[in-house]
Amino acid sequence: MSDRKIVDAKNTFCPGPLMELIASMKQAEVGDELEVLSTDEGSANDIPEWIKKVGHQVLDSFNENGVWHVIVRKQK
């Protein structure tokens, strides 16, 4: 399994976390896992929607100490 890349998008607002994830996604290989950290709840909801829409996979999504973690896998 490849290392999971952390995309630290804390303290930025919508759609900052999504844009940072996508920029990292472009550089990732198919099968790679990325974990976005966000303090913006809207983004925590919106990122899984985007992942579903474009056909990647959400592995997990949870809040830990006020920070949302959304873990995704690049599928294509």
Add this chain to the structure above:
Amino acid sequence: MSNKVSIVVISGDREQLQMAAMLASVAAVSGSEVTVFLSMNAVRYFQQDDNSLAPAEGEVGVLLQNKNAPDFRELFQSAAELGDANIYPCSMALDILKLSTDELVEYIGEPLGLTKFLEMSSDSQVWSF
């Protein structure tokens, strides 16, 4: 629903520019073909080396600046670089402002007239700000 999104931006107010940029960037990275037409008071914010703040219309605009929201210019740039967005300045607005395309940021395309924009957007969703 059409997968083409056209966005007309004429306002020079922060909230309007921000919302247009958010819509453009999210649509572009979600697989839509996005066309942005910048005219009237919006154009001046896309000059090179100009990071001047657009004035806030209201409370949220003031808060946006203090809350580390991405700058609207960064979002338009992401739309063009990460997704399928083309951003065009209005040729009339450039004439009035005496600006050439060379003076605009590099992710902005060639000036567009209304006839061409109407043709390009005829089968798309159209949003205006």
